[in-house]
Amino acid sequence: MPSPLAHAVSGYVFAKFLPLTQPRTSRRRRWEILCLYPVFVATVADLDFIPQIITGKSFHRGLTHSLIFTLGFSLILAFILHNRWQFSYKQLAWITFILYGSHLVLDFFTEGRGIPLLYPFTENFFVSSITLFPGVHHSRGLWHYSHLIPISFELVYSVLLVWGVRWWRLVKANPRRNI
Numbered sequence: 821m822p823s824p825l826a827h828a829v830s831g832y833v834f835a836k837f838l839p840l841t842q843p844r845t846s847r848r849r850r851w852e853i854l855c856l857y858p859v860f861v862a863t864v865a866d867l868d869f870i871p872q873i874i875t876g877k878s879f880h881r882g883l884t885h886s887l888i889f890t891l892g893f894s895l896i897l898a899f900i901l902h903n904r905w906q907f908s909y910k911q912l913a914w915i916t917f918i919l920y921g922s923h924l925v926l927d928f929f930t931e932g933r934g935i936p937l938l939y940p941f942t943e944n945f946f947v948s949s950i951t952l953f954p955g956v957h958h959s960r961g962l963w964h965y966s967h968l969i970p971i972s973f974e975l976v977y978s979v980l981l982v983w984g985v986r987w988w989r990l991v992k993a994n995p996r997r998n999i
């Protein structure tokens with residue numbers, strides 16, 4: 821799976837393309853909605869490693885990596901937050917679904933056993949035949965040198981993604997300028 825870095829940066833960048841702010845949103849609220857929320861929603865699926873550490877049982881890449889959980893999580897979180905941020909419930913639920921779904925997409929395109937996308941209807945794991953991200957081998961321990969490969973890859977991915985979006989926004993803001 822990609823590390824939280826790739827998930828967080830992807831969520832942050834995808835949020836730039838979603839209708840996430842109202843015209844009169846305060847600066848603090850904008851930070852909450854445009855940075856904190858997308859990063860949290862795009863990474864939260866991997867918090868399933870916590871029950872795994874506590875119980876010693878295999879939870880990671882389980883239920884939280886399924887479409888049914890994505891839907892339920894999005895509906896509940898949107899219900900809790902839509903009034904606070906003055907969004908329509910439907911709009912925030914869709915946005916949350918897309919941001920959370922970005923996590924599943926990245927994991928789907930990562931080297932490894934894949935994700936239980938259609939759980940509980942089937943316990944099969946799904947993975948793309950095209951690998952975009954090298955996998956992290958957790959069984960080798962936290963500090964194994966082999967982790968440098970996926971981490972370097974993700975650093976390059978993150979820098980390119982952030983740079984690409986900044987460039988695109990500059991071009992959009994100044995269409996006649998050569999940037």
Ligand SMILES: [Zn+2]
Pocket residue numbers: 821865866881885923927
């Ligand atoms: Zn994951």
